[in-house]
Structures are given as structure tokens and as C-alpha cells.
Amino acid sequence: MSSGQQIPPWLQEQLARLQQAQQNMQAILAQKQQLELDQHETDKALEELKKTGDDEAVYKFVGSIMIKSTKKALIDELEERNELAKTRATVLAKQEERVKQSITEQETKINEMIKNATTGATPTKTNLPK
Secondary structure (H helix, E strand, O other): OOOOOOOOHHHHHHHHHHHHHHHHHHHHHHHHHHHHHHHHHHHHHHHHHHHOOOOOOEEEEEOOEEEEEOHHHHHHHHHHHHHHHHHHHHHHHHHHHHHHHHHHHHHHHHHHHHHHHHOOOOOOOOOOOO
16 A cells, blocks of 8 residues: 555554554553552551561551551451452453454454555455454
């Protein structure tokens, strides 16, 4: 295709799908990064909490206030938060893999479509990507 030609609608559609998949990937990576930060923060809190004596006063934030709690209750809560984070990380990793695969497939289809367009082949219903 020369630079003077317009992008055909079928190719525009595929490019839009690719762009959407890339945006999805960026969102997943941002979620993973935030999750890693949260996990690190939880791990540090657990580490510090385990250093405290059983008879020492411990507090937790609830909204904008601090409430007195027990060491055991806070440890249980933080460990549960870590377990949920691990589950969420697994889900995000699977989503990331699916989106990566989708991006690769879409790029391949787009390259094929461009190759066909430059060789003069016109897309038909049978060779148009889904």
C-alpha cells in the first residue's frame, strides 16, 4: 500500500482490535504492579507484627482511624490478604498470557492482510480474520 491510499475498513477493524488488546495488556500489567506493591507492603507489615511481643498493643487502620486489635487477629488478616493476592496474581498471569497470545495472533493476521493487499489479493469472507 502506498502512503496515498486509505486503510481499508477491514484492516482498520483489525487494527482497532489490536489496539484494544494492547490497552487490555497495559491495564493487566498496571494491576499486577499494584498487586506486587500491596503484597510487599503486607509482607513488611507481617514481618514487623511477628517481631512484636504477644502482650504489646497493636493497631490497624480502618478508613482514616486506627483501632486496637490483637496480634493474632492482625496476623490472620494479613495472611488472608496475602492468600487472596496470590490468587489474584494467578488470575492476572492467566489473563496476561491470553492477551499476549491474542496480540500475537492479531499481529499475524494484520501482517497477512497487508501482505495480501500489497500483492493485490482481495480479502474474502473465507480469508478474513475473525
